[in-house]
Amino acid sequence: MKSATSFNQPQITIEGMSLNLGIAHGHAYMYDPEYAEDFHLSVEQKVKIFLQAVHRAVELCENNIENDRSKNKELIFVQKALLQDLSWQQRVINKIDDKVIITHALDKVLEDIDIAFGGDSFWHARFQEVRGITQLVRQCLEGKDVYFDKTKPIVLCAKTISPVEMMQFDHANLVAMIVEDNSFLSHGMIIARSRGIPVVGA
Numbered sequence: 001m002k003s004a005t006s007f008n009q010p011q012i013t014i015e016g017m018s019l020n021l022g023i024a025h026g027h028a029y030m031y032d033p034e035y036a037e038d039f040h041l042s043v044e045q046k047v048k049i050f051l052q053a054v055h056r057a058v059e060l061c062e063n064n065i066e067n068d069r070s071k072n073k074e075l076i077f078v079q080k081a082l083l084q085d086l087s088w089q090q091r092v093i094n095k096i097d098d099k100v101i102i103t104h105a106l107d108k109v110l111e112d113i114d115i116a117f118g119g120d121s122f123w124h125a126r127f128q129e130v131r132g133i134t135q136l137v138r139q140c141l142e143g144k145d146v147y148f149d150k151t152k153p154i155v156l157c158a159k160t161i162s163p164v165e166m167m168q169f170d171h172a173n174l175v176a177m178i179v180e181d182n183s184f185l186s187h188g189m190i191i192a193r194s195r196g197i198p199v200v201g202a
Helices: 043-067 072-083 086-097 102-115 121-142 163-168 187-194
Strands: 017-020 028-033 153-158 175-179 198-200
Touching: 017 187, 043 072, 043 086, 043 102, 043 121, 043 163, 072 121, 072 163, 072 187, 086 102, 102 121, 121 163, 163 187, 175 187, 187 198
Parallel strands: 028 153, 153 175, 175 198
Antiparallel strands: 017 198
């Protein structure tokens, strides 16, 4: 994606796979939810915080299902179901101990699932859905809302993006996306294509 306008910023070239054709220019926005909780919390406190974040993520799904009348609603239903999967929740809880913070437990479960899914393209897309709910829970742990100036075109740069997270950018002037996730089958990419947003998988 090359800009026809000068933004007076250092420019870099990112090569990748085109997931949705198009040309756009805008200001890069790095989206990477993070949260660093206190290492001195008890295991019980960490588990409680994790479950509260999951509950908030489920509520976000429900709010978006209620407010979204498009076909994207079905994709958000999938995100909600994954968040409510008790086996996934328990796997994260099992990784939490005195020396492990919640985000590290989430990452470890994600790593285990990545190994289990293997390299098949279908399972890679399903893995990206789990990665999406992991990212959503991280955002809920942090409790941050995302705000944009509608007058500025935004190029969203992220590891991956879930359907629920995409809804957060409805109020932004989102013109393109760059993601590490290079799967045509992930739900975030399906929504981007339905909206005609150019996407590059880095």
